Amino acid sequence: MEALDRLDRIKDRFEEEIKKCGDLSRLDGVRTAYLGRKGELTMILRSLSALPDGQKVEVAKQANLLKREFTARIEETRAGLEETEAATKKDKTDVTLPGIRPRAGTVHPITGTISRINEIFISLGFSIAEGPEIETEFYNFGALNIPLEHPSRDAFDTFYIKGEYLLRSHTSNVQVHVMERQKPPVQVIMPGRVYRPDAVDASHSFMFHQVEGLMVDKGVSFSDLKGVLSIFCRSMFGNDIKMRLRPHFFPFTEPSAEVDISCIICEGKGCRVCSGNGWLEILGAGLVNPKVFEAVGYDPSEYSGYAFGMGVERIAMLLYGVEDIRLFFENDIRFLRQLS
Numbered sequence: 180m181e182a183l184d185r186l187d188r189i190k191d192r193f194e195e196e197i198k199k200c201g202d203l204s205r206l207d208g209v210r211t212a213y214l215g216r217k218g219e220l221t222m223i224l225r226s227l228s229a230l231p232d233g234q235k236v237e238v239a240k241q242a243n244l245l246k247r248e249f250t251a252r253i254e255e256t257r258a259g260l261e262e263t264e265a266a267t268k269k270d271k272t273d274v275t276l277p278g279i280r281p282r283a284g285t286v287h288p289i290t291g292t293i294s295r296i297n298e299i300f301i302s303l304g305f306s307i308a309e310g311p312e313i314e315t316e317f318y319n320f321g322a323l324n325i326p327l328e329h330p331s332r333d334a335f336d337t338f339y340i341k342g343e344y345l346l347r348s349h350t351s352n353v354q355v356h357v358m359e360r361q362k363p364p365v366q367v368i369m370p371g372r373v374y375r376p377d378a379v380d381a382s383h384s385f386m387f388h389q390v391e392g393l394m395v396d397k398g399v400s401f402s403d404l405k406g407v408l409s410i411f412c413r414s415m416f417g418n419d420i421k422m423r424l425r426p427h428f429f430p431f432t433e434p435s436a437e438v439d440i441s442c443i444i445c446e447g448k449g450c451r452v453c454s455g456n457g458w459l460e461i462l463g464a465g466l467v468n469p470k471v472f473e474a475v476g477y478d479p480s481e482y483s484g485y486a487f488g489m490g491v492e493r494i495a496m497l498l499y500g501v502e503d504i505r506l507f508f509e510n511d512i513r514f515l516r517q518l519s
């Protein structure tokens with residue numbers, strides 16, 4: 180039957196075309212072509228009355244079935260296309276937008292300052308040593324020739340734990356451990372935490388960091404000390420920095436000095452940071468007292484040496500222009516990020 184054959188062909192073509200529909204407007208085109216007012220199937224349905232009586236019923240039945248089938252196929256395809264279209268819209272990435280910077284961690288400014296100090300001394304042939312923070316009186320005081328009546332031994336100036344234990348008040352204790360362990364030559368720096376029961380304010384903390392230095396060999400002199408320290412100061416603060424040594428007293432060194440650098444803020448003219456005198460004290464130093472050598476079993480007639488100790492927070496405050504030491508320990512990420 181001719182009309183039924185035509186329906187079969189329409190069906191095949193419709194199937195082919197709908198499979199190729201990749202977007203909604205093309206689907207609309209297919210719908211119009213078959214089911215629209217002048218669509219192929221619509222036309223057949225409209226011209227049913229022109230068919231011979233024997234065919235009318237069968238063709239009408241098939242054509243209506245096909246109409247229902249086409250409508251269902253179109254709706255099903257539309258739903259699928261709408262879904263993919265919505266998904267691509269959502270996933271659309273605008274590659275021209277500024278990226279989201281991943282947040283990388285950084286080293287703490289105090290750790291960073293210690294690393295810089297370490298690197299300078301490593302380049303001068305020093306190695307790094309560490310020692311205990313919980314210490315005995317012997318290592319923190321006795322072996323370093325700090326007498327019983329010295330104020331730093333007072334309970335108000337040191338954290339005592341049980342019995343003879345205390346929290347070290349400086350990193351000089353590591354000098355004693357290193358010399359006990361090894362014979363000269365010794366050339367070490369010793370970074371670490373130290374503790375003092377100071378009331379916390381803008382320039383004091385009950386815990387801070389020091390880097391200690393020690394060099395022992397035959398014939399080490401004060402000029403070696405001065406040379407190493409001046410290289411350190413220039414590497415740390417810039418080539419134009421000036422350094423001066425002021426006579427001072429430390430029990431574990433003789434002679435001893437405090438070491439100043441020209442103020443890095445006002446370059447020596449005098450400002451608030453240097454209290455108007457143009458100099459900033461950054462470390463203590465001297466030639467190792469023979470009594471310290473005796474305490475560790477070194478022969479003071481054979482060896483000489485120098486030692487020095489510096490406060491890391493003080494140096495970091497100068498380098499970064501930080502006016503309050505507490506900022507280093509509050510772990511406020513807004514502060515830490517500014518210094519990284």
Ligand code: DAH
Nearest residue numbers: 349432463464465486487488
């Ligand atoms: N231990 C001293 C302090 O905590 C710093 C110091 C001064 C260390 C002179 C030294 C030195 O090795 O020679 O204040």
